[in-house]
Amino acid sequence: MENIDDVVQLLSNFIRINTTNPPGNEEEGVLFLEDILLKAGLPTEVYSPAPKRANLLSRIKGKKRGKAMVLLGHIDVVPARAEEWDVDPFGGEIKDGYIYGRGTIDMKGQVICQLIAFIDLFRRGVEPERDIIFLATCDEETGGKNGVEFMLNEVKELKDVSFVLSEGGFIIKEGESIHGQVSVSEKMLSQFMIRATGTGGHGSKPHKDNANEKVVEAAHRILNHKWPIKNTAIVNAYMNGIFRDKTVAGMKYKTLKEAMGNKKFVEFIDGDPLYNALLRNTVTLTVIRGGEKVNVIPTEAQAYFDARLLPGEKHETFFKRIRSLAGKGVEVLPLKEGLSHTALSGYNSKPFKGIKDAVIKTWGRIPVLPFITTGATDLRYFRKHGITAYGFFPIVVTNDDLMRMHGKNERISIENLREGVEGIKGILDFLASYDPL
Ligand SMILES: [Zn+2]
Incomplete structure (x- = not known):
C-alpha cells in the first residue's frame, strides 16, 4: 500500500496549482497528474479545448471492448477570497491533521484518491472485465463546456460507457447517526x-x-413566496432511510409522507438548509x-x-x-x-449494490441511500445519455464540514484521505469484476 504521507503531499502539491475558474488554467494540473500516471506506467491522452485548458484520460484495458467504467473528477476550483481565510487558500498547508486549501473537498481530494486507487489497481495487475478510465476534466465550475461537454464530443466512446463515478455524495455523520449518500440525480x-x-x-x-x-x-x-414541500421518490427513500423510527422534531418519524403533515417537522425542515433544499424549489x-x-x-x-x-x-x-x-x-x-x-440514474442497480457492499465492508451495516445533489455537477451530461452515473466520495464528514466547500477554510482531514483511497479501491474492485452485459 502507498504511504499516506505521500498521498497527503501529493494533494498539498496539487492544491498549490491554482486552477481557479475562471480562468481555469487547468493545463498545469493535467500535466501534474499525467506525470504521476506516466511514471506508474499508464498511458495518457491529453485533450485541449482552448489555450491553457486541458482534459486528461488514462485507461486500464479490460478483457472486453466497449461499455467502460469511468472515474471522473474536475480539477478546476471556485475562486477563494484570501483575506477571509486563516491560511493561504492555495498554499496546500498541512496542520492539525488536515490539508487546507481551495479544492480539498471540491474536488481535488477525490481526484487524488481516485488516481491512487486507479494506479493501485493497475499495479496489482488486475485485468477488469471492461476498460476502466480515469478522467480528469476542466471547467466544471462554470458549466463544463470545455470539460465534460467537450470530451463527450471529442471521445465518442464516452457516450457509451456503462458507469461513471464522481462527486455529489459523502458518508455523513451527525452525532451517533451515520449514513452514506450516493447521489443519483441533482437539482x-x-x-x-x-x-x-x-x-x-x-x-x-x-x-x-x-x-x-x-x-x-x-x-x-419573490423571496417571500413559500415554495411547497414536495415528496420526490429519491428524497423519500433518503429521508426514510435516515429517520425511520427515530425521534425527529419531537415526533416519532415513520414516513416522510406522514411527517410532512406535522407542523413541528415542517418547522424543522424550514430551519435546515439541506433538508429544505431537498424538499423544495429554492x-x-x-x-x-x-x-x-x-x-x-x-x-x-x-x-x-x-x-x-x-x-x-x-x-x-x-x-x-x-x-x-x-x-x-x-x-x-x-x-x-x-x-x-435533469435526469436520474436508477438505484436498483448492480453498481449501487456494489458501492453499498464496499461501504459496508469498511463501515459496517450503515444505511447507504440514494441522494439528490442540490448543486449541479458534470454527471448530468452522462445521465442525459442514459448512463448510470453516481456521485459519491467515501469519506466521513459532517454537514458542517461541507459548508466550507465554496466557502472559507476548506479542508480535508488526513483520515478522510486514507478513507477515500481505501473506499475507492473497494469500489474499483467491484467495477473491475462487473460486466454490464
Ligand atoms: Zn465540484
Whole structure:
C-alpha cells in the first residue's frame, strides 16, 4: 500500500496549482497528474479545448471492448477570497491533521484518491472485465463546456460507457447517526435576473419611478413566496432511510409522507438548509446592482437569483410563477447558461449494490441511500445519455464540514484521505469484476 504521507503531499502539491475558474488554467494540473500516471506506467491522452485548458484520460484495458467504467473528477476550483481565510487558500498547508486549501473537498481530494486507487489497481495487475478510465476534466465550475461537454464530443466512446463515478455524495455523520449518500440525480438550475428601468434624478427629490425601488419590491415578493414541500421518490427513500423510527422534531418519524403533515417537522425542515433544499424549489438572491452615487437615483437596476428546482419540475411553470410574483414594472430574464436539464440514474442497480457492499465492508451495516445533489455537477451530461452515473466520495464528514466547500477554510482531514483511497479501491474492485452485459 502507498504511504499516506505521500498521498497527503501529493494533494498539498496539487492544491498549490491554482486552477481557479475562471480562468481555469487547468493545463498545469493535467500535466501534474499525467506525470504521476506516466511514471506508474499508464498511458495518457491529453485533450485541449482552448489555450491553457486541458482534459486528461488514462485507461486500464479490460478483457472486453466497449461499455467502460469511468472515474471522473474536475480539477478546476471556485475562486477563494484570501483575506477571509486563516491560511493561504492555495498554499496546500498541512496542520492539525488536515490539508487546507481551495479544492480539498471540491474536488481535488477525490481526484487524488481516485488516481491512487486507479494506479493501485493497475499495479496489482488486475485485468477488469471492461476498460476502466480515469478522467480528469476542466471547467466544471462554470458549466463544463470545455470539460465534460467537450470530451463527450471529442471521445465518442464516452457516450457509451456503462458507469461513471464522481462527486455529489459523502458518508455523513451527525452525532451517533451515520449514513452514506450516493447521489443519483441533482437539482435543476433555473437561474434568472430581474431588471427595472426608471427615471433618474436627484436623491433629494424622490419620485415613484425609481429603478432600485422597483427591483427591491419585486425581489421582496419573490423571496417571500413559500415554495411547497414536495415528496420526490429519491428524497423519500433518503429521508426514510435516515429517520425511520427515530425521534425527529419531537415526533416519532415513520414516513416522510406522514411527517410532512406535522407542523413541528415542517418547522424543522424550514430551519435546515439541506433538508429544505431537498424538499423544495429554492430561490436565492445572490447579486444586486443599481446606482453608483448616494445622491443620484439610477435609471436601471438588476438583481440576480440562483434558483434550483426539484427533479420533475418544469422551467416554464417555474418562470410563469416568478413573473406573476415579480409583477409589473420589472422584466424577468432567465439566464441562458443558468438553465439545466435533469435526469436520474436508477438505484436498483448492480453498481449501487456494489458501492453499498464496499461501504459496508469498511463501515459496517450503515444505511447507504440514494441522494439528490442540490448543486449541479458534470454527471448530468452522462445521465442525459442514459448512463448510470453516481456521485459519491467515501469519506466521513459532517454537514458542517461541507459548508466550507465554496466557502472559507476548506479542508480535508488526513483520515478522510486514507478513507477515500481505501473506499475507492473497494469500489474499483467491484467495477473491475462487473460486466454490464
Ligand atoms: Zn465540484
